[in-house]
Amino acid sequence: MDKVIPRKSKKIRYLTIGIGAFLVLATVVFFSFNKKRSLNVKGDELIVKKVEMAFFEDFMVFQAKVEPLNVMLVNVTEGGSVKEIFVENGATVVKGQPLARLYNPNTELNYLTQETAIIEQINNLNTGKLNIRNQELNLNKDLVLIEHDYNDAKRLFDMNSKLFDKDVISKNDWNTFKEGLRFQEERKRTIQQSIQKEKQTNQLQISQINRSIQTMEMSLDILRNNKKNFLIIAPESGRLTSFQPVLGKTFQAGESIGRLDSKQGYKLKAEVDEFYLEKMREGLKGEIEYQGKILDVVVTKVIPEVKGGHFSIELNFDPKEKIILQDGLSFGVKLILSERNKILVLPKGNFNQETAGKWIFVVNGNKAERRTIKLGRENPSYYEVLGGVKEGESVITSSYLDYKDVEELSISSQ
Structure with missing residues (x-):
């Protein structure tokens, strides 16, 4: 008797085929992503150096x-246009030597006006001081007259005192002479006190006037010295540099016209x-x-x-x-x-431009693998190695521009 064999379901068959295809695809993808990206390069295109222990000196060039060493600026004190030039750029000059002369008619006219005004004020103050002296002189003249009157009264008093004692003159006449002397004494004392106070006041006024005159004379000296500022002189001895004045060129006050090298x-x-x-x-x-x-x-x-x-x-x-x-x-x-100091170093090269010192290709036979490194200090010849490579290993130090995304290099001799 024949046995009945049941038919397999189509769904199970399709499912089995799908699972198989997925596994194959996953395997291909897995190996594709895990396969190292490599590139064939010629050995003569690379620069290979060794990592070594060497004396490292952190220096820069x-x-x-x-x-x-000491430079002094030659500045313009009073602005103006160049009228005369006495020396040339590069000349050796001594302190106080004239270098150039400027001219500014408006400023010079202003100086002249100020000078005239100050001199007029000084003259007015001197006139006031003279008037005070004249007042003192007049008071002294009055005092001389008063002393003369007092002396006359005193002489009459003394003479008539004897006559009164001898009953030659009357008491009324004697009282008249005595009152005259008292009046002249009081008059003399009052005038003397007045003159003393007047002299004290006059001395104070004259002192104030003298101070004012002294201040104005100082202002006048400064003003006259400022007029000399149109002449530019060397502030120190030395060699003149950057001195390029041109006749007619205008310079502003405070502007530099040159430099002095004190040598x-x-x-x-x-x-x-x-x-x-x-x-x-x-x-x-x-x-x-x-x-x-x-x-x-x-x-x-x-x-x-x-x-x-x-x-x-x-x-x-x-x-x-x-x-x-x-x-x-x-x-x-x-x-x-x-x-x-002697430390582990790596010769410098163009590789650092693409890697920023974070990785490098380490050579092993005819292969070079990408490896993470850590660099420290640097000088014009070396990088300090802090990790990632060991002494004696060979590394590629030439540019990585054409293979910065590659993980492995196959190095051929041709």
């Missing part, structure tokens, strides 16, 4: 220009990338090469204001070195930022 030495001034701002400080030492000699320099001033991505510093030469330089000379300065 930049250009600095020579400037005079007391030189300094270096440089613009440094803001990256080094935190590392920069006064006292850092460096060196430059000049005429085959190494000269020591030291940072004396740091100006932390950042402009255009740079800040300014000033360096002085070792005072023991006697050198003669010129403004505008430029030197390459090597500035030491830390002591010289």
Whole structure:
């Protein structure tokens, strides 16, 4: 007897096929995503360097220009147009030497008007002082007359006192002489007191007038000295630079017309990338090469204001070195930022432009694998290695521009 075999359901068959297809697709996708992205490159296109232990000196190199150690500006005190020029730019001058003369007719007329007014006030004050002296003189004349009258009265009193004692004159006449003397005494005393008070008042007024005259004379001296400010003179001895006056050119008061180098030495001034701002400080030492000699320099001033991505510093030469330089000379300065120590280093290269120091290709045979690294300090030759690679490993330091998204490089010899 035949056995009846039941038919399989179509749904189960389709489900089995679907599961199988999904598993195949998932396997393909999995291996696609987990397969390293690789690229074939030629070995002669790469620069390969070794990670090594070496003496690392944290330093920086930049250009600095020579400037005079002490510079004094030559400023215009009274504005005006250039009338005369006595020296040329670059000349060596002495203190007080005339450099140029300016002319301003309006200012000179104003000075003349002020001078006339001050002189007139001084004359008026002197006239007032003379009037006070005349008043004192008149009072003294009055006092002389009063003393004369008193002396007459006293003489009559003394003479008639004897006659009265001898009963030659009457009592009424005697009383008249006595009253006359009393009156002259009182008159003399009153005038003397009045003159004394007047003299005290006059002395105070004259003292005030003298102070006013003294102040006005000082103002007059200042005014006359200001008239001399149209003549520009050297404030110190030295070499004149940046001195470019032109006949007829107008300068405003306070404007600089030149500079004076006192020839007391030189300094270096440089613009440094803001990256080094935190590392920069006064006292850092460096060196430059000049005429085959190494000269020591030291940072004396740091100006932390950042402009255009740079800040300014000033360096002085070792005072023991006697050198003669010129403004505008430029030197390459090597500035030491830390002591010289032996550490793990990686030679510098263009790879850092694409990786920002976060990863690198490490060479192993004919392969190079991408690896995460950590870098620290740097100088013009090396990066300090803090992690990711070991001493003796070879790394690619040339540019990663064409394969910055690649994880593995296959290096061929051709």
